[in-house]
Amino acid sequence: MIPPVVAGVDGSAESLAAAEWAGREAVRRGCALRLVHARNWHPHQEQTGGEPVSAVQRHLARRVLRQAEEHVHGACPGVRLDDEQVEGPATQALLRAAERADLLVLGSRGLSGFTGFLVGSVALGVVAKATRPVVLVRAGEEAGDERLPDADGNASTRTGYRDVVLGLDLGDPCDEVIEFGFEAARLRDARLRVVHAWQAPSPLSLGPGEIGLIEDARRGDEWQGFLSAVLQLWRDKYPEVEVVESVLEGKASSALIRAASGASLLVVGHRVTERPVLARTGPVTHAAIHHVDCPVAVVPHA
Template sequence: MLRPIVVGLDGSRESVAAADWAAREALLRGLPLHVMHAWEGLPSGEEPVSLPELAVPRCRAQRILRYAVDHLDENHPQVPVTAEQIRESPVPALLAAAKNAELLALGNQGFGGLGGLLAGSVAMAVVARARTPVVLVRAGSDAVDEHVPNGSHEASATTPYRPVVVAVDLHHACDPLLAFAFEAARHRAAPLHVVHAWRLPNTRGGTDEQGHVPTQRDAEWVLESVLEPWKDKYPQVVVHATAEHGRPVPAVSRAARYAGLLVLGREVRHGVLGSRTGHVAHMAIHQVCCPVAVVAHE
C-alpha cells in the first residue's frame, strides 16, 4: 500500500503553499495526498451544535478543508486527494499522521510573519519530534521557484529543477539524510549538492585522537568515501560535493541560495533533554527561502 504525503492545514497562506508543494511532490513520486486539519476545540459530528461560539469555529474548520480540496482538485487534478478533520490537538494529531506517511508538509512563516499555528510553534514542535521527514514551505512558494530561470532569465516551470542541497555532519549517521536527498534529486532529475562544513578538533594543536591535524584533503576524502556507495546506487544523479572549512551555518546558508530544496538532519535524542531541532536546522527554518526538509536520524 502506498504511503501518502500528508499536509497539515490551518487556513494560513503558508499552509496553502505547503499543500501546493505537497501536491507537486505527490505527482513526482506517484503518491496520494492526504490533507488534514486538527483542532481539539472542534465538536464531534454526533454532537448538536447550538451555541454560536461553537458553530462558528466548526464552520471555519470545515471551510479550511473544503477550500483546500477544491483548490487542489482545480490546480492538481492528476493527484488523488483525501481529506480529514481531526478532533485533537494539532501536534499529537500531526505526529500520529506522520507515522504512516512518506513525508509531512507544513507551512513555514520564518521570522516574524503572521502565519497560522501550523506555520509557527506547532510546526517547530512537530519538526523536533517527528521521525518522518518534515518539509516546511513558505507562503508564496510556487512551482517556478523550484526551477532555474529560462534563457531570458525569467521564471519558468518548464526549465530543469534547481539543485537539491543536503548538509551532512560526518560525525553522525548520514544514511537517512542521504537516502531522502538522493531520492528527491532523482525524482526531479536535479543535481545534488552535498555540503560538509568541517573544523579542526577542539584540542591543543587541533589534533584528532591519533595526534593527526586534519586537512582539507582529509575532509574531502572522508566525504567522498561516504558518498561513493550512494553514487553507485543512484548513477543517474549528478553529485557535487563540497567540504568547506568553517562553521556550518554560513556554509549551508550560502549553498541554499540557489536551491530548490534544502535537506537537513535532526539528531534523535533519547535522554532527559528530549528532542531538539539543532542550530543549523533552526537557522534554515527561519531564514532560508526554499522548502526545507528536516530528516530525523540516530
C-alpha cells in the first residue's frame, strides 16, 4: 500500500494552499491525502470556562481540519482524504507524521517584493530533521501556477506542466534526490531541468598538492561531461522524461533561484546527520526555501 501524502494544516492561508497542492500531488501519485493538525496540548494547563483546555483544543482542531477538508474537496474532488489530530509540540508531531508519509507538505507565507518568503520555525525544524521529503508551498499557490499559460497568456489548468528543476551537487550526487526529481517530472509529464553550478577554485580552496590545471574555458565542459555521465543511468530508467542539462558558473543558490523562476517545482537535497544539534539547513537549501516562488521539495539523504 502506498503511504499517503501528508499535509500539516493550522487554519492559515498558507496551510490551505499547501493542503490543496498536497491533494493534487496525492492524485498524481495515486495515493490518499492525510491532513494533520498538531495540538500544542499540555496536560497541566488550567481549565477555561469549566471545560478542559484539551477539549477546547480538540474542538478548534476539528474546525481547522473541517475547513481544510472542504477546501481540498472543492479543488480536488477525486482525492481520497482522511485527517488526524496529533498532540504537539508541532515540530515533533509533524516529524512523526512524516515518518508514515510518502512526503510531507507544509505552507510558507509569501512576502512581497524581493524580501523572499517567511518560513516559520516549525517548517524549518521539520525540514532540518525530517527523514522523508518535505515540500514547502507558498501562500496563494494555485493549480494554474504549476502549468504553462494558455495561448492568450492566461493561467490555465488544462495546459502542460512547467519544468521541474533539480538542483544537483556533483560533488555529492545522491540517488534519493535525483530519483525524486525524475519521478516528479514523470508524474507531471514535464521536462526536467537539472542544474549544477560551479565556481573556479581559489588558491585558498585547493587542497594540499592540488593544482588548478584546467583553465576556466574548459572547466565548464568538464562539469558538463560529469553531469551527463551521472544522469545517464536515470535517463535509461526514465526514458519518457525529457531532460535538459544546465551547467552554470556562479553561486549555486543564485543559479537555482534563477532557474526555478517559472518552474512548477524545485527539488533540492538536504544531508541529515544522525544527531543534529541544531535545526539547520545548508546554505543552498536555505536560500531556495526563502527566495524561490514555486513549491520547493527538500529531499533528505545520508
